[in-house]
Amino acid sequence: MSDYIEWSALGQVLLYGILVGAGLPTIFAIGVRLLAGPGAVGADGTVSRGRVIGAWACFAVVVLAILGAVAYIAAGGH
Amino acid sequence: MVGVTEPILLAVVVATALAFDFTNGFHDTGNAMATSIATRALKPKAAVILSASLNMVGAFLSLTVAATIATGIVDAGVVTLPVVLAGLAGGIVWNLVTWLFGLPSSSSHALIGGVVGAVLAAAGTEGVLWAGLTSKVLIPALVAPVVAILVGTIGTWLVARLTQDVPQDSNDKLFRWGQIGSASLVSLAHGTNDAQKSMGIILLALIAAGAVPEDSSVPFWVIVSCALAMALGTYTGGWRVIRTLGKGLVELESRQGMAAETSSAAVILLSSHFGYSLSTTHVATGSILGSGVGMKGSSVRWSVAGRMFAAWLITVPSAAFVGALFYWIDISIGGGTLGSFVVFGLLIAISFMIYLWSRRKPISSKNVNDNWDPAQDSEAYIAESVSVHHPEIMKVKRKRLRKAKKRQRKMLEAEQERRAIEAEDTARLRAAESRDNDSSER
Numbered sequence: 001m002s003d004y005i006e007w008s009a010l011g012q013v014l015l016y017g018i019l020v021g022a023g024l025p026t027i028f029a030i031g032v033r034l035l036a037g038p039g040a041v042g043a044d045g046t047v048s049r050g051r052v053i054g055a056w057a058c059f060a061v062v063v064l065a066i067l068g069a070v071a072y073i074a075a076g077g078h
Numbered sequence: 079m080v081g082v083t084e085p086i087l088l089a090v091v092v093a094t095a096l097a098f099d100f101t102n103g104f105h106d107t108g109n110a111m112a113t114s115i116a117t118r119a120l121k122p123k124a125a126v127i128l129s130a131s132l133n134m135v136g137a138f139l140s141l142t143v144a145a146t147i148a149t150g151i152v153d154a155g156v157v158t159l160p161v162v163l164a165g166l167a168g169g170i171v172w173n174l175v176t177w178l179f180g181l182p183s184s185s186s187h188a189l190i191g192g193v194v195g196a197v198l199a200a201a202g203t204e205g206v207l208w209a210g211l212t213s214k215v216l217i218p219a220l221v222a223p224v225v226a227i228l229v230g231t232i233g234t235w236l237v238a239r240l241t242q243d244v245p246q247d248s249n250d251k252l253f254r255w256g257q258i259g260s261a262s263l264v265s266l267a268h269g270t271n272d273a274q275k276s277m278g279i280i281l282l283a284l285i286a287a288g289a290v291p292e293d294s295s296v297p298f299w300v301i302v303s304c305a306l307a308m309a310l311g312t313y314t315g316g317w318r319v320i321r322t323l324g325k326g327l328v329e330l331e332s333r334q335g336m337a338a339e340t341s342s343a344a345v346i347l348l349s350s351h352f353g354y355s356l357s358t359t360h361v362a363t364g365s366i367l368g369s370g371v372g373m374k375g376s377s378v379r380w381s382v383a384g385r386m387f388a389a390w391l392i393t394v395p396s397a398a399f400v401g402a403l404f405y406w407i408d409i410s411i412g413g414g415t416l417g418s419f420v421v422f423g424l425l426i427a428i429s430f431m432i433y434l435w436s437r438r439k440p441i442s443s444k445n446v447n448d449n450w451d452p453a454q455d456s457e458a459y460i461a462e463s464v465s466v467h468h469p470e471i472m473k474v475k476r477k478r479l480r481k482a483k484k485r486q487r488k489m490l491e492a493e494q495e496r497r498a499i500e501a502e503d504t505a506r507l508r509a510a511e512s513r514d515n516d517s518s519e520r
Contacts, residue, residue: 004209004212004213004217005213005217005221006213006353006354009352009353009354010221010225010354012348012352013225013345013348013349013352013354013356014225014228014229016344016348016352017225017226017228017229017341017344017345017348017349018228018229018232020344020348021229021230021233021340021341021342021343021344021345021348021365022229022232022233022236022337022341023233024233024340024344025233025234025236025237025256025336025337025340025341026233026236026237026240028237028253028256028336028340029236029237029240029241029333030240031252032240032241032244032248032249032252032253033240033241033244035248035252036244036245036248036249036252037241037243037244038243038244062256062259063259066259066260066262066263069263069267069343069347070263070266072347072351073136073139073266073267073270073347074139
């Protein structure tokens with residue numbers, strides 16, 4: 001069977017797939033939690049500055065990852 | 079176009095390649111946009127317009143053209159224009175048939191299948207590199223959904239855990255943006271990958287016919303027409319496939335959609351980066367399934383998924399059969415211009431018939447998001463009929479049903495055990511009694 005399956009490539013796809021494919025949604029979810037999770041909205045009805053900055057940092061990571069992927073496609077790396 | 083041999087055959091091949099490109103866009107819209115449509119992050123029409131534009135941009139974005147079709151799968155020496163024509167025709171027919179049944183299946187596998195069939199008809203079994211076919215096409219078809227299901231499940235599970243106590247409306251509002259972003263990426267990657275396949279085919283045909291020099295790069299009109307054909311196909315929207323992916327497999331919400339699309343984009347790009355290309359369709363479907371597995375209280379319609387897996391397994395042989403048939407018709411007529419015309423005419427006739435057939439139960443942007451009709455799906459969904467109107471009730475009921483069944487099974491087991499013990503006891507008692515009787519009689 002080892003002739004037919006490229007185990008090393010497959011393993012890498014799986015490993016990085018989980019890191020990136022599951023990691024990015026997780027980071028995004030952390031951002032959502034910071035922005036709208038329990039305790040996010042203070043007594044005065046606004047979200048504290050720290051939480052907002054943290055949330056947007058999370059979203060920025062995801063946006064950067066998407067832009068990076070676009071650049072990667074454009075560079076013909078596929 | 080000086081010195082072009084068989085110019086009409088060439089024109090027919092180019093037209094067929096563009097038609098394949100069209101069905102490719104049309105068949106694969108769902109991979110990127112089904113989840114966004116199902117969760118209503120985007121209106122159906124807006125989603126296909128976005129996807130079509132991104133496919134088009136993707137086609138222009140990178141021009142490292144896939145030099146040959148089916149490299150390492152068929153013997154390049156036997157690939158002639160009639161073989162390419164028959165292969166394309168096989169791919170188109172299979173794409174349309176699977177579309178008719180609303181089954182997402184890999185367009186590139188259909189094309190490879192068609193070419194393999196045509197090669198088999200043209201050169202016999204020696205023309206096909208079986209090891210290449212197994213390792214590059216058949217096994218990845220089995221591996222891709224497994225990888226994607228894993229990634230999709232983990233992503234969805236983590237997201238669902240992190241956001242379980244966030245109000246639903248904020249979740250929906252924010253995750254919609256993430257969903258649109260990740261779905262766009264899938265569209266873009268699809269445009270780049272698949273439009274280039276058609277460009278590669280057309281370039282090869284042009285070179286083979288002597289219309290452009292051997293070392294030519296892709297002519298501009300080829301890039302434009304391929305990009306347009308795919309975008310047009312995407313815009314037409316394979317609503318049947320979108321419906322199956324978005325509504326048929328899992329009832330999706332924004333969080334699942336976002337996790338699924340990100341997983342798809344990551345696995346597709348990483349797999350081509352590591353040189354182990356997985357089919358976009360297989361990965362996208364796997365991710366959507368994973369998003370159902372990873373979400374608490376979400377159920378996956380495995381019978382629909384099973385039908386899809388079956389379609390994937392027969393994609394290559396079926397497309398090969400059609401491709402071989404077309405090649406055989408072409409050659410038995412005498413090949414050349416007449417043969418190619420007949421093949422082209424047949425292709426148009428078949429496509430038209432499939433289109434007519436599809437009109438009997440049309441699916442469009444209007445009804446793509448209707449509830450999944452259980453009647454479509456045999457008795458397995460009778461229990462789900464309740465969910466069509468009240469998903470909340472259904473979820474509870476299902477769970478309760480499962481628990482009740484478990485309880486019943488346990489009771490039955492206990493009962494049987496008790497009976498067995500009882501039976502043993504009576505037997506022992508009887509034995510003792512008969513011994514007593516024996517001894518008293520003595």
